Amino acid sequence: MEQVSQQQSPPAKRPTIADIAKIVGVSKVSVSNALNGQPGVSDATRAKIAAVAEELGFVRNSAARALSGAKAAAVGLALCRPARMLGTEPFFMELIGGIEKVLSDASYSLALQVVSDHERGLEAYRRWWGERHIDGAILVDLRRDDARVPALEEMGLPTVVIGHPSGSGRLTPVWSDxxxxxxxxxxxxxxxxxxxxxxxxxxxxxxxxxxxxxxxxxxxxxxxxxxxxxxxxxxxxxxxxxxxxxxxxxxxxxxxxxxxxxxxxxxxxxxxxxxxxxxxxxxxxxxxxxxxxxxxxxxxxxxxxRDIHAYGAHAARTLLDLVAGRPVDGYEDLAPQLTPRGSTAAPPAD
Amino acid sequence: MEQVSQQQSPPAKRPTIADIAKIVGVSKVSVSNALNGQPGVSDATRAKIAAVAEELGFVRNSAARALSGAKAAAVGLALCRPARMLGTEPFFMELIGGIEKVLSDASYSLALQVVSDHERGLEAYRRWWGERHIDGAILVDLRRDDARVPALEEMGLPTVVIGHPSGSGRLTPVWSDxxxxxxxxxxxxxxxxxxxxxxxxxxxxxxxxxxxxxxxxxxxxxxxxxxxxxxxxxxxxxxxxxxxxxxxxxxxxxxxxxxxxxxxxxxxxxxxxxxxxxxxxxxxxxxxxxxxxxxxxxxxxxxxxRDIHAYGAHAARTLLDLVAGRPVDGYEDLAPQLTPRGSTAAPPAD
DNA sequence: CTTCACGCCTTAATCGGTTAACTGCCGATC
DNA sequence: GATCGGCAGTTAACCGATTAAGGCGTGAAG
The missing domain is CATH 3.40.50.2300 (Response regulator)
Incomplete structure (x- = not known):
């Protein structure tokens, strides 16, 4: 507790599309369109804009983008585990790994919250969605008559449920048999x-x-x-x-x-x-x-x-479809396969 | 793959402070101040605003708030694990659980990305920070001469390193002996x-x-x-x-x-x-x-x-201090304690 | 009676992008 | 030669909150 190591606050201002626009000599809108692959910009201009953006180390401000009604580029997962159960199961790390793989390929990030009970989990979803922090959600640990299902339905939050269709209501299920x-x-x-x-x-x-x-x-x-x-x-x-x-x-x-x-x-x-x-x-x-x-x-x-990594990946992919407004069915993954090893044999003769 | 279950897109518009302002008959600014506990609003007005906000189910739009220079209320963690190592160690789920506990008490959320290597992890931090998606970061799996340390220093991203001070540069370390x-x-x-x-x-x-x-x-x-x-x-x-x-x-x-x-x-x-x-x-x-x-x-x-949950909690708490601009030293957690069980005894006589 | 301070509240400007609507301009069509 | 269509690009308005600056009435101080 003796070590002192301070950090100074960020001094430099981030470049904005307005900066790029000024340098290239076009309007903000053209920059926005160029950077987003929208039509209405000539290839020459587009290239020039891309070059300047690159040089300035431009990064889109997601807050501004979200404010203008665009996607938040994130999905939420509230994991409900009492403290002592955490870390006992490799299952969730694997699942999250699979989800993450798909999300990061799509430049989406995962908002994760570990909560003590489903009530608080629902609160997290509600906050994220209200704040426009997420575009969709993944629901796990599905219970019978799960109160979260009707709540999420009512919120209108695009959600993929990892669990059997019999309990997922009108939400989109991803499950295995x-x-x-x-x-x-x-x-x-x-x-x-x-x-x-x-x-x-x-x-x-x-x-x-x-x-x-x-x-x-x-x-x-x-x-x-x-x-x-x-x-x-x-x-x-x-x-x-x-x-x-x-x-x-x-x-x-x-x-x-x-x-x-x-x-x-x-x-x-x-x-x-x-x-x-x-x-x-x-x-x-x-x-x-x-x-x-x-x-x-x-x-x-x-x-x-079962391939838990793939299971998570399927769920994430399905959610991205849902968020993008593409038609989505539920997804049934492969059933778990029996892998015989040394712990099973014929019973004793008796 | 046969199950069809569509979701409709959200129909209702979320209430904004402008809506509240109109109903209560005050300006947006008063609503903002009231809801944030800022001075300059009478108790009566404040109460009325709170009541209407409650009734409308108002949730702050974090994008708009972030755009106006406020905190993003999130911190980032890019976890670098090759796929096959995922889920093998309970350590990280425990650690994340501890981090999450502190964060959620402060209404912060955790942006998590599982990446394949440190290069991509750094990219994630860079993107999050550039997008103003996070206020701070936690760095794990510290390596010797870790390239991420100088990079994060230069970015000016407030960061807590889970690892020994000898490798954390000017970033704030949280470690155990x-x-x-x-x-x-x-x-x-x-x-x-x-x-x-x-x-x-x-x-x-x-x-x-x-x-x-x-x-x-x-x-x-x-x-x-x-x-x-x-x-x-x-x-x-x-x-x-x-x-x-x-x-x-x-x-x-x-x-x-x-x-x-x-x-x-x-x-x-x-x-x-x-x-x-x-x-x-x-x-x-x-x-x-x-x-x-x-x-x-x-x-x-x-x-x-060692109490990994507490370890993560300390890291998160330190990071929140750092983000809030409070003076921060590194934090040395308790050293791991030896817990003798049945696997140790005197060596064979030989 | 003026002046100042203060509490309460307002208007205006701003953050950084996006979308909508509109303006020139060029070439093809009738 | 007038009309139309499409491309490249523009200006204006807007998303929802925050901060800065200012107005106005009241009570106390000079």
């Missing part, structure tokens, strides 16, 4: 010979949790498997461990467990090993979402893989 | 009886890597330990595993290894177990940065703990 992934996994486990499969799920309120819950129950019924009660968690390692312990110590101990994320699956693996169970000999585990994490443990976990 | 943490760890390991300690480090170019490298070498010398060559990685699990394998298969196999992040440490644990080494009986491991990850594996890893 989680039910299919559950089905594929259950068929795989059933084929291996498993009859009692447990499930450690995520937060109950989320739409995708409900969808997976349902698909899980349906698959059990279809495949004639024992339906064990699903245990819900908050995605943390601790709850994943607790849930796994509960399943493994119950009288109807499962021979395989399907997790809703990577952290709980890894925690489950540790619990199993603590209890003296060998994976995959005594117990098979499947993680949802592939990440460095699940590949680094021993044995590496069988996982439901 | 990594050297002290290395020293503490080495003393601990030496006290346990270790004589050969290996180190799996991060990217060579980074300032904090160099500082830890140096502290490591110095500590070895001071404590009379064998100086094994440090192995550098890109923080991924794969490279962590490779580095660990290399150390463990060398003729001078270490009895303890200090890692530069959590992912490489966990990968190292797996490698050790694969090679038939028992942790901590045959080998002790120390991870840098505590995360759910290192607590979930067996045994849970001894780690260098």
């Amino acid at each position: 989680d039910a299919a992934a559950v089905r594929e996994t259950m068929e795989y486990l059933a084929a291996l010979g498993h009859r009692r499969v447990g499930r450690v799920a995520g937060l109950t309120g989320l739409v995708h949790t409900a969808i997976r819950d349902e698909a899980f129950t349906a698959a059990c019924a279809d495949l004639g498997l024992d339906a064990l009660p699903t245990v819900h968690t908050d995605y943390t390692g601790e709850e994943g461990a607790r849930a796994t312990r509960r399943l493994l110590l119950s009288p109807t101990r499962p021979t395989a467990i399907l997790y809703d994320n990577d952290i709980t699956a890894v925690a489950g693996l540790s619990v199993a090993q603590e209890l003296g169970l060998s994976v995959p000999r005594d117990l098979s585990l499947v993680a949802w979402d592939d990440s460095p994490l699940v590949q680094v443990v021993r044995p590496p976990l069988t996982a439901l893989t | 990594d050297a002290a943490a290395v020293r503490e760890t080495m003393e601990y390991l030496a006290a346990l009886g270790h004589r050969r300690v290996g180190r799996v480090a991060g990217l060579t170019g980074l300032v904090h890597t160099a500082i830890r490298d140096e502290a490591f070498t110095a500590a070895c010398a001071d404590l009379g330990l064998d100086a094994l060559p440090t192995v550098h990685t890109d923080y991924t699990g794969e490279e962590g595993a490779r580095a660990t394998r290399r150390l463990l298969l060398s003729p001078t196999r270490p009895t303890a290894i200090l890692y530069d992040n959590d992912i490489t440490a966990v990968a190292g644990l797996s490698v050790a177990q694969e090679l038939g080494l028992s942790v901590p009986r045959d080998l002790s491991l120390v991870a840098w940065d505590d995360s759910p990850l290192v607590q979930v594996v067996r045994p849970p890893l001894t780690a260098l703990t």
Whole structure:
């Protein structure tokens, strides 16, 4: 706390289109048109303007541009995570990376706010939109009967919802078929010979949790498997461990467990090993979402893989279409693919 | 891709201070002053204006405000991560969470851009600043002789550097004493009886890597330990595993290894177990940065703990001071604290 | 009675772009 | 030769807020 290092305030004034206009000897409007590729400027003039702009290091003032009714060239994302869940899931960094890729190619930027609850998230969207700070928004962590959906609809803010169409109202959904992934996994486990499969799920309120819950129950019924009660968690390692312990110590101990994320699956693996169970000999585990994490443990976990980066990119691309007024349908991404690794095998003979 | 769900464009015009002025029967200026808590407005008028603004759901147009020379109420962060490293480290989500907390309390927002290299990161800062989109910036992943430092200095963009003062030039640094943490760890390991300690480090170019490298070498010398060559990685699990394998298969196999992040440490644990080494009986491991990850594996890893959320919050607070023109020193956060867990013990008798 | 200060409020100008409407001018068309 | 159309470019107005400068009435001081 001893280091002193001051910065002086910016002295130089930024060049404006008026400066360029004066130098080139044309009007502001011609400069504006030239720089924006609008017609009505000769190629010669256009070139001269471009040269001067370059030389002066001209940068458009987005405030002025926005004020004149143009786009803000930014989209908003209010991420709702209680502090302790932050950083537990690689999912969001990946997703944001994908979103960012598309946005920055279009010279859009992302306004990000991490908030404690959906209420405050909605406030952020409302402020950004009211201030004309953003042209569109991305909504994540979709809940059942999510109050944010009607609110955003009413605001008229172009929004892409990352989540199933069943919960996205009139907003544009981008989603993947989680039910299919559950089905594929259950068929795989059933084929291996498993009859009692447990499930450690995520937060109950989320739409995708409900969808997976349902698909899980349906698959059990279809495949004639024992339906064990699903245990819900908050995605943390601790709850994943607790849930796994509960399943493994119950009288109807499962021979395989399907997790809703990577952290709980890894925690489950540790619990199993603590209890003296060998994976995959005594117990098979499947993680949802592939990440460095699940590949680094021993044995590496069988996982439901999806390209989260691409998922985010699709959402961003869809939003840009929406903002530009291009006709937009929802976008269904690929369903997560089962990637078998060392954590799944036939159940013990018993 | 079948779902069709259109959104209509926003029909209603947002209320402006002119609207409020007309209704209340005063001038725009009075409205502006009233809403900004400026003097020159009677309490009665002020109350009336506030009431009408509330009723109309008035939100300030930040573009217009920015155009008139006011603050942009946002700060920028260009995060430079190659795609595959994204999401591997919980560190940045935590850091951003801490930054966000402080910013949103001050009604500031964060402009975030994930870029592929520092060159593009600098471009983002330049664009944001030129556009008056941000009032200040946060710089991370500080490298030695980082070209971004002089560039930002020259731009006059108020910037807080998350990194050691030795590399932050005239910009304001926020840092923690990594050297002290290395020293503490080495003393601990030496006290346990270790004589050969290996180190799996991060990217060579980074300032904090160099500082830890140096502290490591110095500590070895001071404590009379064998100086094994440090192995550098890109923080991924794969490279962590490779580095660990290399150390463990060398003729001078270490009895303890200090890692530069959590992912490489966990990968190292797996490698050790694969090679038939028992942790901590045959080998002790120390991870840098505590995360759910290192607590979930067996045994849970001894780690260098720091409050990353608070770290980010300090950086943001310092930046807000800087932006407001308040006198600012650099800020030295607490040094990472050693948290012993099950992965460290005395070395084998040999 | 003048003068000054002050509180409250107004008008005017400004930030840096964009859009709308209009002016010359040239060549093609009838 | 008059008319039309299109291109290159102009001027004027405007977006919504802020700052600067000034007016006007009231009460206190000289």
